Amino acid sequence: MSTTKGLEGIVAAESKISSIIDDTLTYVGYNIDDLTNNASFEEIIYLLWHTRLPKADELAELKQQLADNMDVPAAIYDLFKSMPLNTVHPMAALRTAVSLLGTFDEEADVMETEANYRKAIRLQAKIATVVTAFSRIRKGLEPIAPKPELGYAANFLYMLSGEEPEAIAIEAFDKALILHADHELNASTFTARVCVATLSDVYSGVTAAIGALKGPLHGGANEQVMKMLSEIGSIDNVESYIQGKLDNKEKIMGFGHRVYRKGDPRAPHLREMSQKLTALTGKPELYEMSVKIHDMIVEQKGLPANVDFFSASVYDSLGIEHDLFTPIFAVSRTSGWVAHILEQYANNRLIRPRAEYVGPGMQKYVPINER
Ligand SMILES: CC(=O)SCCNC(=O)CCNC(=O)[C@H](O)C(C)(C)COP(=O)(O)OP(=O)(O)OC[C@H]1O[C@@H](n2cnc3c(N)ncnc32)[C@H](O)[C@@H]1OP(=O)(O)O
């Protein structure tokens, strides 16, 4: 047996949902640039779940269904109030809340395709409420009910702040949701597929995926990028800070990727938004610092920015708390996780690889008093 560390280059599933070929990302064959420039997040949800773009009435129906299902059981609020709110990370709170949501879904263990779509809608709708309610409850504020007339992105921002967002904020957030929605067999999506390949339920798959996304080598990197930008503080400190990290052989969050070599095609969209939004909010230095870091890492390590690098300054410009960056990634990626879960169910086989044993040879049990 031979092993490939981190399963690099191993093709572990067939999928019709998204592809990364020669650094080009597509959802169901549509280039990510085309989708980001023209579609809405709700259209992307439909595209990923049905592997085709919706017609107008189908999109209207999905929007209505999402708006109608955003309420969450009061137990979710009670759960948050029972947590150590000064210390709990919102990703840990989200992971626990999604698991709890599953206990309230009477169809949780119904495995029929239609029931799985209904659960998908409920989960995609409710996860926006869960993240925004957590943010408000830990600040001692009441959760805010969604406005049915607002789209998904606008509702998220509204439920977070209590104020209807401006058009430019809605547009940027919608694009960010599109850009994070799916990404082939990334670690959290693979986790979801492994989980449900045992014929476990949708909520278990998404709960497991949230756990995988939380780590700083994956979705957790966006929060770490913001932490780094805050620590650097001003453009004059970039060079010494980054050089110090590189000399110490530390990883710079938001750079590098297992699959992309020339660059992550999502990053230029976020970079453009970062430039626009930081200028508008009077914090252009955040963008300038990001560019300086970017240029140093490209020059010295040859590593381009990934999706997490410029998303940090975008979310910060939208006034979003830094530890909510990864939960927002999860809100968007739920659409992709669910698409992969449905695809896994449709052509399932248990996922069970082998390990090459490298421990000691056969040993004889030694009684405890003889060790
Ligand atoms: C949504 C997402 O998940 S996007 C990724 C988000 N994660 C990050 O931004 C965290 C920082 N980046 C990384 O840790 C990595 O690039 C990963 C996890 C994304 C990819 O990891 P892998 O494909 O396993 O690459 P690996 O970690 O083996 O790195 C290969 C080499 O590049 C270096 N390298 C990779 N990323 C970085 C980085 N961000 N900063 C500095 N050096 C890096 C490694 O130190 C290693 O060098 P070496 O061969 O001299 O030891």
Ligand SMILES: O=C([O-])CC(=O)C(=O)O
């Ligand atoms: O694909 C990956 O390994 C990580 C990533 O960029 C994503 O999940 O969006």
